[in-house]
Amino acid sequence: MNELLLQIVSQVNVGVLILDKSYRIAIWNQWLTNLTGRREEEVLGEKLIDLYPRFQKPIFSSIFENAFEAGQNRFFSGAFHRYFIDPVDDLAKKYVRQNMLVQPLQINSEKFIMIQIFDITRQQYRVDELKVLIRELKIAKEELEVSREMAIVANKAKSEFLANMSHEIRTPMNAIMGFIDLTLETDLDAEQKNYQIMVREAAHSLMNLLEEILDISKIESGQFSLEQKPFELTSIIKSAFDLLSLKAKDKGLSQRLTIAPPIRDQLIGDSKRLKQILINILSNSIKFTPKGEISLLVEQVEETEESVQLLFKISDTGIGIAPKDQPWVFEKFYQVDGALNRSYSGSGLGLAIVKQLIETMGGRIWLHSTVGQGTSFFCQLPFKKDKTTTCHSIQEVIKQEHVKDHTFQAKILLVDDDPFNRKIVGAWLKKWNYDYQECENGSEALVKIQEGYYDLILLDQQMPGLLGTDVVRQIRKDQQYSTVPVVVMTANAMKGDRERFLSNGMDDYISKPFGASELQAILKKWIPDERTGE
């Protein structure tokens, strides 16, 4: 048994060293021999401090005493002491790390000290490696921080430069454009006129680019602030929408604008920027949609005591944006397929401006898109409520403009007992290329309406027999004709008449005598597909 224990002590994978009461070495195991090159026979009976003078130092000697006297253990770490028993290899001294554990032992009344030595060189090596890594990481992080700051400064300087330059270029550009317009007013032959028009177009797109660059650099260099002014939401939206509706019509696109109630109309914020945002996104929709429809839906998604959150959804049925391109479209100068044979105009700044504006306004923008099917942009924007005006929630606004096929002509029924009047109005309608029929009293009109479909009925009020209002009452009874727009023509429009007519089922009225432009406005309003001779 004793033999076995001795073998164990000899073989364990730590250094084991036993001292007797007089600090002489009583056991020295194989591990220590391997470490020091000193065999057991050489060291047995020697005093530890003679072999290793460092143990004379008070931190050690007092510990040994404590172990004998008070029975205390003591753990020494390589972190503080490096090593305790020197390795035979001098080179190894540079790297070796050890922990040491000092414990009292007592057999009967005889006291001993057991010292165990653990090699932690590998552990220390790992820790050091880790520290090097951490240090490198820290340096890299600092460098990154510095270059990031430098980039910010550089970008700001660039933006300031651009802002100033664009501003400087804009002034002479304005002059150039002014003189082109003046030149166009002079007598030019066809060829000259043609060239001038091309110059004007080029100047316009250059000017557009300048405006965009000016915008983005102002935003980026921080020379830009948002207005906080009261405005009417619906009128801003409509004016943005109207501005682009001609372009859409030219391309043969249907358009739809929906402002869904309940929505707060009296708001405070930067309406100019709102309009700019909408115009930018809408003009993209039109530009990238060869056929189909573009639409704008406005909803109020949140309302608090002080403010509202509005959601604008701009959808098109255009070419779409592939998922891989979607994250990039808000980047400056990014254009999908920006390569050589790009068939779309523009500089790739529009959405970058939009995004910056929206974020400065405290909102966000995102998009859904499927290639070949279309794109929807969503912008959510906060606005303050304008509480100075008493407000009423607005009615639902739905504007639709459908493009009808080209053979279609709007049909108009003109009802008036006065032949002179019928002649003038008829002449205009003919000039503007409307298909129209006329009749001279109410009952005749009712028959005609039964016979065919009309896009609009122009109806005199004061007629022998049935009055205009009587005719409308009859028409509206029939479900089929309940939506045909009816505009009443009346000579003696007075205050309150309008309400009376409208409540009688008329859609609008025009007071006699009226001019061509008034009539045209009415026609445009009720027959949305513009078809005038102008």
Added chain:
Amino acid sequence: MLNPLQQDALKEYMNVVIGQAGQVLSEMVNQKVYLEVPDVQLLQTRDRFILQELVASILKGHVVSSSLRFGVECSGRARLLFPVEKGKKLVNLMIGDEEFSDHSTNEAGFSDTDTDAMKEIGNVLLNVIIGSLGNLLSTRIEYSLPEIEFLFVEGVRQDPFFHPGHYTLVLRNTFVVGEERIEGAIFVMLQMDSATRLIEKIDEMLVDIYE
């Protein structure tokens, strides 16, 4: 609970004791390490709330504990405790690893070497404290090997520090290394009779002082 006089006497005694530990540590790391004990209390189960407050003020969250058990005539367990980041900072300061002593790096984690160092610091300190308690109570003590634990301390749970039927000697202690002050705590759990004898001894000291 100790009365203010007893408390002062115990505090003075502990400051002397812990000063010795400071000397040992200073020699060990070749720089001045001062140890201060600004506050000493002897608490029992019914003083739980005081302990809770203390724990909440200095030992919340992840805590490193270096501990020793002791036994025979006086038995219990002693712990040196630091919030992990402070423990790490102390180790870095004592190893002289300045670069890593600012804890803005998220290296609150202890490496194996750090853990060893903390084990030794605890060992030195707790040996001195328990040794001196043994001297004071004139009793023989057996010591276990030092242990390191990483604990998570929540508000209400005081388990590792407080055992029903035991007294807990609570020392707040501050390590002063160079410019830095690092606060931790030492908890020594004592059996009832050891605690009673400790109070008797304190009273004897008071008599010595006032006579």
